[in-house]
Amino acid sequence: MKIKNFVLATLTLAAACISACVSPAAKQYDAPELGDYFKDTTSAIKTGGVEMVTINTPKGKFRVWTKKFGNSPAMKLMLLNGGPGATHEYFECMESFLPAKGIELVYYDQLGCGNSDNPKDTSMWDLPRYVEEVEQVRQALHLDKDNFYLLGHSWGGILATEYALKYQQHLKGLIISNMMVSCPDYGKYAQEVLAKQFDPKVLARIREIEAKGDFANPEYMELLQPNFYEKHILRLPSAEWPEPVTRSLGKMNQSLYVTMQGPSEFGISGKLANWDRKKEIKGLSVPTLSIGGEYDTMDPKHMQWIATQVQNGSYLYCKNGSHMSLYDDQKTYMRGLTKFILGxxxxxxKVEL
Structure with missing residues (x-):
C-alpha cells in the first residue's frame, strides 16, 4: 500500500512539474464553439455585424462603414485596405481561413472608400487625419490592447504603421502587410530593380507617356497591366484575378489614389512620396509581423529588415507571392498570419514562422 501511494505521489509530482514547464506560448488553443463565434451580442436591431461609425473631421462629421465577422473576445483583426482608395472587399478571402481559428474579422472602408461617405475633397486625403479616423473607429468598436490586432496592406500598411507610432498602447498586435516603411526606398526599388526587368522598348514607351503626363492614355495601363501588374501586383493573368479583387479595385476612388499614390503602382509620386519611418519604428514594442513577397512591388529584404528594427518583430516571407500575396501565395500567407495572431x-x- 505504501509503495502504491509512493508511485501515485511521484506520478502526480511529475505531472505537476511537466505542466509548470509548459510555456503559455505552447498551450493548445481551442477555437470557440460555432455558436459562440457567430453569437450576435448587439442589443439593437441586428444588421449582420454592420455598423456605421460617425467620425469627426476638420470638415465636419462623416460616416464610415464597418462590419464585424464573428465574435472573439481576444482576437479582433481590423483590416486596413490598400490603394489608397480601394475597399475592404479584397480581404473577403480571409473568411476561408481565419474564422476556423476563432479570429474575428473587422472590415472597415476608410473615408472616401467603398460603402463609406465620400466628401470629394482632396484636402481630406491626408495621412494624419486618417490616423485619427482609425482611432475613432477603434473607440466606437470597443477595441483595446486585450483584443485589437491591426493589419494594414499596402497603403493600409503605411496607415497601420503611422497609427501604431502614435497609439500602440491600444494594440495587441500589428501586421504590416506588403509595405515598406519608406516611400523613397519604395520608389528607388521600383526604378533600380523592377524597371530593369522590363523589355527596354516597353519601358521607353512608358517613360515617354509619363514624361508627357498623359496618364489617361489607355496605352499606359495596357503596357503596365501585363508587364508590371501581372508580375508584381497579382501573379495571374488579369482576366483570372479573383472576383473580390476585381470588385474592390473596380471601385477605386481615383481622386484619393492619385492624390496620395500617384497615377500608378509603378513607383510613387503623390503626397506620400516622402513618407519615411525607418528611424521611428525602433520605438514600436507591440508584437509586429511584417509580410513580404518575393515578386512584390516592395523590396522583400526591406520588409524582412522591418522585423529586425521593431522591438518584437516577426517576418513572413511568401516565396511565391507578389503584392497580393494573400492571393498568389495564399496558403503561406494565411498560415503565417494565423500562427502569428494565435502566438x-x-x-x-516574437513568433517563429
Whole structure:
C-alpha cells in the first residue's frame, strides 16, 4: 500500500512539474464553439455585424462603414485596405481561413472608400487625419490592447504603421502587410530593380507617356497591366484575378489614389512620396509581423529588415507571392498570419514562422 501511494505521489509530482514547464506560448488553443463565434451580442436591431461609425473631421462629421465577422473576445483583426482608395472587399478571402481559428474579422472602408461617405475633397486625403479616423473607429468598436490586432496592406500598411507610432498602447498586435516603411526606398526599388526587368522598348514607351503626363492614355495601363501588374501586383493573368479583387479595385476612388499614390503602382509620386519611418519604428514594442513577397512591388529584404528594427518583430516571407500575396501565395500567407495572431494571443512577443 505504501509503495502504491509512493508511485501515485511521484506520478502526480511529475505531472505537476511537466505542466509548470509548459510555456503559455505552447498551450493548445481551442477555437470557440460555432455558436459562440457567430453569437450576435448587439442589443439593437441586428444588421449582420454592420455598423456605421460617425467620425469627426476638420470638415465636419462623416460616416464610415464597418462590419464585424464573428465574435472573439481576444482576437479582433481590423483590416486596413490598400490603394489608397480601394475597399475592404479584397480581404473577403480571409473568411476561408481565419474564422476556423476563432479570429474575428473587422472590415472597415476608410473615408472616401467603398460603402463609406465620400466628401470629394482632396484636402481630406491626408495621412494624419486618417490616423485619427482609425482611432475613432477603434473607440466606437470597443477595441483595446486585450483584443485589437491591426493589419494594414499596402497603403493600409503605411496607415497601420503611422497609427501604431502614435497609439500602440491600444494594440495587441500589428501586421504590416506588403509595405515598406519608406516611400523613397519604395520608389528607388521600383526604378533600380523592377524597371530593369522590363523589355527596354516597353519601358521607353512608358517613360515617354509619363514624361508627357498623359496618364489617361489607355496605352499606359495596357503596357503596365501585363508587364508590371501581372508580375508584381497579382501573379495571374488579369482576366483570372479573383472576383473580390476585381470588385474592390473596380471601385477605386481615383481622386484619393492619385492624390496620395500617384497615377500608378509603378513607383510613387503623390503626397506620400516622402513618407519615411525607418528611424521611428525602433520605438514600436507591440508584437509586429511584417509580410513580404518575393515578386512584390516592395523590396522583400526591406520588409524582412522591418522585423529586425521593431522591438518584437516577426517576418513572413511568401516565396511565391507578389503584392497580393494573400492571393498568389495564399496558403503561406494565411498560415503565417494565423500562427502569428494565435502566438501573440498565447503570450508570445516574437513568433517563429
Amino acid at each position: 501573440v494571443n498565447n503570450g508570445e512577443k
